[in-house]
Amino acid sequence: STPVSLVSALTRAARMGILIKGGMHIETARGITDVALDKTGTLTEGTPHVVATEPLSRFDEQESLSIAAAVEARSEHPVAQAIVAAASRRKTASEFVSHPGRGAEATVDGVKFRIGNHRWIHENGLCSASLESRLQEHEREGRTVVVLWEDNGPLAIIAVADALRASSRRVIGELEELGVRTHLLTGDNATTAASIARQVGMTSHFS
Numbered sequence: 001s002t003p004v005s006l007v008s009a010l011t012r013a014a015r016m017g018i019l020i021k022g023g024m025h026i027e028t029a030r031g032i033t034d035v036a037l038d039k040t041g042t043l044t045e046g047t048p049h050v051v052a053t054e055p056l057s058r059f060d061e062q063e064s065l066s067i068a069a070a071v072e073a074r075s076e077h078p079v080a081q082a083i084v085a086a087a088s089r090r091k092t093a094s095e096f097v098s099h100p101g102r103g104a105e106a107t108v109d110g111v112k113f114r115i116g117n118h119r120w121i122h123e124n125g126l127c128s129a130s131l132e133s134r135l136q137e138h139e140r141e142g143r144t145v146v147v148l149w150e151d152n153g154p155l156a157i158i159a160v161a162d163a164l165r166a167s168s169r170r171v172i173g174e175l176e177e178l179g180v181r182t183h184l185l186t187g188d189n190a191t192t193a194a195s196i197a198r199q200v201g202m203t204s205h206f207s
Contacts, residue, residue, distance in 0.1 A: 003023075006023035006026055006027075007023075009023075009026050010023065010026070032180060033179070033180060033181060034180065034181045034182075034183060035175060035180055035181070035182050035183070036182075036183045036184075036185050036206075037182065037183070037184060037185065037202075038185055038186065039162075039184055039185070039186040039188065039193070039196055040078055040162060040186070041078075043164060043165060043168045043172075043184070043196065043200055044162040044163060044164055044165060044168075044196075045162060045163045045164075045165055046078070046162065047162065047163075048078050048079060048081075048082045048144070048160045048161060048162035049082050049085070049086065049160065049161065049162075050065070050082055050083060050085075050086035050158060050159070050160055051143065051159050051160065051161045052138065052143075052157070052158070052159040053065055053086075053156060053157070053158050053159075054134065054156060054157040054158075054159075055155070055156050056131075056153075056154045056155055056156055056157065057152075057153065057154070057155045057156070058155075059155055059156065061156075062087075062088060062089060063089075064148055064155060064156035064158070065083065065086055065087040065088070065089075065156075065158070066087050066088075066089040066090065066091050067091060067108050067113055067148060067155075068083050068087070068113075068115050068146075068148045068156070068158055069083050069084045069086070069087035069090065069091070070090070070091040070092060070093040070106065070108045070113075071093055071096070071104055071105065071106040071108065071113050071114070071115050071148070072084055072104060072115060073093060073096075074093075074096045074098075074104075074106075075098060075104050078162075079144055079146060079160050080104070082160045083115075083146075083158060083160070091108050091109065092108070093106035093107060093108045094106065094107050095107045095112070099116065099120065101117075101119075101187065102116050102117060102119065102120035102123075103115050103116025103117055103120050103146065104116070111150060112150065112151070113148060113149070113150050113155075114148075114149055114150070115146050115147065115148045115149075115158075116146060116147065116149075117144075117145075117146055117189065118135055118139070118145060118147075118189045119189065121135075121147050121149075121154075124149075126147070126149060126153065126154055131147070131154060131157075134157055135147075135157065136191060138157070138159040139189055139191035139192045139195065140191060140195055141161075141195065142161065142192055142195035142196050142199065143159040143160060143161045143192060144159070144160045144161070144162075144188055144189075144192055145157060145158070145159050145160070145189075146158050146160070164196070164199060164200065168200045169199070169200045169201060172200045172201050172202055173201055176201060176203070181203040181204075182202045182203050183202065183203060183204050183205065183206060184196060184197045184200075184202050184204070184205035184206065185205075185206050186205070186206075190205070193205040193206070
């Protein structure tokens with residue numbers, strides 16, 4: 001009966017879009033105590049979009065987005081693509097440099113601009129008390145925030161959000177009921193990670 005049960009399980013899983021290579025993996029699965037899941041595209045829809053742009057200096061919202069999109073145009077990161085999609089006007093950038101895990105920089109209209117995450121802002125000594133407060137407010141809502149800046153200081157905050165999949169909370173709840181602890185893995189900041197983990201009921205998060 002065991003071979004028949006394994007074949008039945010493999011077939012049912014395949015119909016649900018889950019490919020399992022061999023019956024031994026099904027037998028091993030009974031011993032799983034922890035599952036780690038990525039955020040973007042797994043718990044979320046995978047299509048982030050800009051939900052807020054806050055100018056901090058001489059540029060208005062549209063100009064800030066236009067410059068940010070020019071800097072991010074050559075990046076493949078989902079946040080960068082969301083910013084590019086949100087810009088109604090396009091500028092051209094040169095001297096693009098990517099900083100993995102931080103952000104990017106490029107020259108637009110003869111000026112070098114940088115756009116990066118909370119961590120990079122701290123590393124560059126640009127996170128004043130007021131800016132920190134604004135970033136944390138967005139992060140508590142589960143948003144990813146980046147800051148556009150130049151040598152004279154921060155120019156704009158851009159907040160990006162990705163909707164949770166409708167099934168995420170249910171699936172996480174079912175796993176937790178089975179005694180399987182669930183953990184969120186993300187390159188996002190700790191505050192945003194904690195917010196998403198809390199919304200879906202996960203055991204913990206790592207960012």
